[in-house]
Amino acid sequence: MGLVGGIGSGKSTIARRASERFGFALIDGDAAGHRALTMNDVRNQLKERFGDGIFSTDGSVERSALARRVFGASAEHAAAKADLERITHPVIRQEFREKIASATASGAPAVLLDAAVLFEAGWQEFCDGVVYVDAPDEVRHSRIAERGWTAADWRRREASQMSLDEKRRRANMVISNAASLDEAVDALVAAVGEMCDRSFVESTSVAGSTV
Numbered sequence: 107m108g109l110v111g112g113i114g115s116g117k118s119t120i121a122r123r124a125s126e127r128f129g130f131a132l133i134d135g136d137a138a139g140h141r142a143l144t145m146n147d148v149r150n151q152l153k154e155r156f157g158d159g160i161f162s163t164d165g166s167v168e169r170s171a172l173a174r175r176v177f178g179a180s181a182e183h184a185a186a187k188a189d190l191e192r193i194t195h196p197v198i199r200q201e202f203r204e205k206i207a208s209a210t211a212s213g214a215p216a217v218l219l220d221a222a223v224l225f226e227a228g229w230q231e232f233c234d235g236v237v238y239v240d241a242p243d244e245v246r247h248s249r250i251a252e253r254g255w256t257a258a259d260w261r262r263r264e265a266s267q268m269s270l271d272e273k274r275r276r277a278n279m280v281i282s283n284a285a286s287l288d289e290a291v292d293a294l295v296a297a298v299g300e301m302c303d304r305s306f307v308e309s310t311s312v313a314g315s316t317v
Contacts, residue, residue, distance in 0.1 A: 107298050108230055109220045111239030112270045113263055114246030116283040116290065120239060121220040123291045128216070129309040130298075131209035133202060135221030135229075142197040143167040151193045156186070177262040187266055195227055202232055215306055216298055225276055226268050235301035237294060238277035242284055 111117040118134070125132040142148050149167060152160065160171045176187040202219065209217045221229055230236055250260050274280060278301060281293040299305050 107216060107218055107301065108224045108233035108236035109218055109239065109294075110222070110224050110236060110273050110277060111283075112241065112246055112273075113222070113260060113267075114249040115239045115241040116245075116249065116287075117239040118220050119287065120283060120290045120294055121218045123287055124218060124294055127291060127308050128295055128306045129214065130306075131205075131212070131214035131217045133205050133209075133217065133219045133221075135198070135219065135224070138198045138201045139194060140169070141201070142194045143169070143172075145197060148193055148197060152190070155189050155193070173259075173263075177266045179262075179265040183262075183266065191227065198227075199229070202229065206232060216302065218298075223267060225273060230276075235278040235298075236276065237297050238274045238280045239290070239294075240274070240280055240282050240284070245284065 109117050109121055118136070121130075121132055121134075124130050143152075144166070149161075149165075152167060152172075156172070156175060160168055160175065162168045172190070176183060176190050206217055206219075219229065219233060221227070224230055224233075224236065279297040281290060281297055283290040295306055
């Protein structure tokens with residue numbers, strides 16, 4: 107099941123808690139993207155496209171510098187983002203395939219794919235359904251501020267993504283994250299159960315499976 111939502115919607119926190127409570131396998135799209143940036147072939151292509159300015163002195167990709175190049179509303183930002191995706195998305199897509207296969211083989215009750223750009227990247231092809239996590243703007247603002255992001259950071263990133271209205275329209279189901287975390291998790295599990303036509307039992311272990 108795919109999981110999408112606006113920046114600060116809390117979808118990743120909900121996904122982690124669902125994994126802990128119900129043993130769902132969890133695939134973190136952001137983490138997969140970060141791992142892609144550590145691969146030599148990816149770094150070489152990024153250096154050829156963006157130059158040395160996005161690299162730290164130790165040779166690793168400086169994600170904040172890369173973000174400034176690719177997140178924004180200008181044509182230059184859009185072209186840079188498209189090139190970044192051309193370089194990194196094949197690697198990320200392959201990781202998704204492997205982890206979904208591993209989770210299925212291990213008998214995980216469900217697999218959650220938490221990916222901010224799931225629709226933009228076409229990764230919904232891996233999913234039996236997609237859940238949109240809704241949250242009030244004031245709640246999202248508060249969460250984003252806790253990350254240390256500025257309003258400009260937020261605007262740049264949201265401008266580079268599909269509109270929230272369109273994500274909501276494309277999703278199969280919508281849940282709210284305006285109340286407690288466990289209520290949101292219960293809503294997610296109910297949504298996944300409805301789309302899969304099955305029910306889930308809360309795990310008695312401290313944490314469930316994570317891939």
